[in-house]
Amino acid sequence: MTHLVFFCGHAGTGKTTLAKNLHGPLTKASGTPFCLLDKDTLYGGYSAAAMAMLTGDPNDRDSPLFLQHLRDPEYRGLLDTARDNLELGVSALVVGPLSREVRERRLFDRAWLGVGAEVVIRVVWVYTSEETARQRIVKRANPNDAYKLAHWDEYRQRRFVPSGAICDDLLMFDNTAPASADYQTLLARIVDEPQAAAIMPPVPV
Template identity: 35%
Template sequence: MTSPRQPLNRSEALHQQVARNIRNEIEAGILKDGQALPSTRELAGQWDVSVFTISEAMKVLMEEGLVISQSRSRRTVRAPTQPIQRAEFRSSQPHVIMVGGFAGSGKTELGRILARQTGWPILDKDTLTRPVVEAALELLGLSPNDRESDTYVNTVRPGEYEALIAATHENLECGNSAIVTAPFIREFGDAAWISRTIAQFSASHASTTLVWMYCDEPTMRSYIRKRGAARDAAKLADWSGYISSVGLDFRPVAPFHLVDNSASSAPLQEQAQDLLKSVLATEADG
């Protein structure tokens, strides 16, 4: 268990950042075994880096056995264990793993890896609510990509989290564990919200684990630029202002597990396994 507000600061080589993000996508099942990767030049464009950086990233992944080179212009994913990684993981009581973090920190990738390892459903806020949120914003006369205005923050955003928690509770009532992914920035900073939510889940005999995803600023930025989501445009337009406003030293105000998604840290798959072992140990102690 990690104590709150434990700052981490790293700046990683670009090729290591790219390699880590591609590794995460393979481990999360986003990139499939045998799938052809884009060309070096195309990847360089996606990540906004040089072709040399991509070549170095590919060397790292090939040394790890995650990518194989079939020719100078064709590389494919090598993940033969992907189809058998998903094994049902039953605990004696339902468990909720709530994964929070800033945009581009890797929380969805961690959620997918946990879901593949456990067989538990993954409830991602954007997946569950984005179409309705975008329609609501347009009806309110705002851009569907708005995530900064007072109208979004005070009127639309609370409904997103209400829907997410309701979907989690519905799974718990059926005896299912759940992996829940969302930024949770305001929520994890509110001790009263955390207490209420844990108590609500406890009413369904479920235990709760909070997870905070840390990722250093350069790695976050490279991932956000690569994914090219319209909702991130305002962040990228004033990146220094955005980073200053969020504060990378933020940590939840309740006991939590820290997962470090910086390029030099352990692979997310290993950290996910350690997290699950901790969940089991906590359950056994309880």
């Protein structure tokens, strides 16, 4: 049995760090190897080259042009890579905002994902306050965030916290200042084994 685990959420919420912290414990708890597929790692260089050619700004990841023409192909390639690994018996941790897909419940749609009933799907929504996220974005000083910071009022309109029916089966994780017990609980919910929390090592907080 393989697992397809999504770590979704807006910029600055700590999705990649969370996925990396859980990689080893998930591998041990599930008994299956995991690959880590981070959208920025897989497509950052390609998108930088494309945007430099199109607009002269290699760090643009939030303009209407990028969102209209490059966003969806990036995500499709990310999911295609995950599916290739699943077919080889390798579980996948997929990291990316995927906010539209969460809102539209696509990550629970096996036909849209192209995966069978034998794949365990878990979707984690990683969140923190707007101010905390902005502070983290400023601190990490990633050039790809320049557009967000320069157009914050525009960008913040895209931020949301899932609610209502969107939250069905969604694993919500407040990543503002999580304790080790919070990581343990999330691990157990991902693998659906309460005893799995016992193998989660302490995580620096």
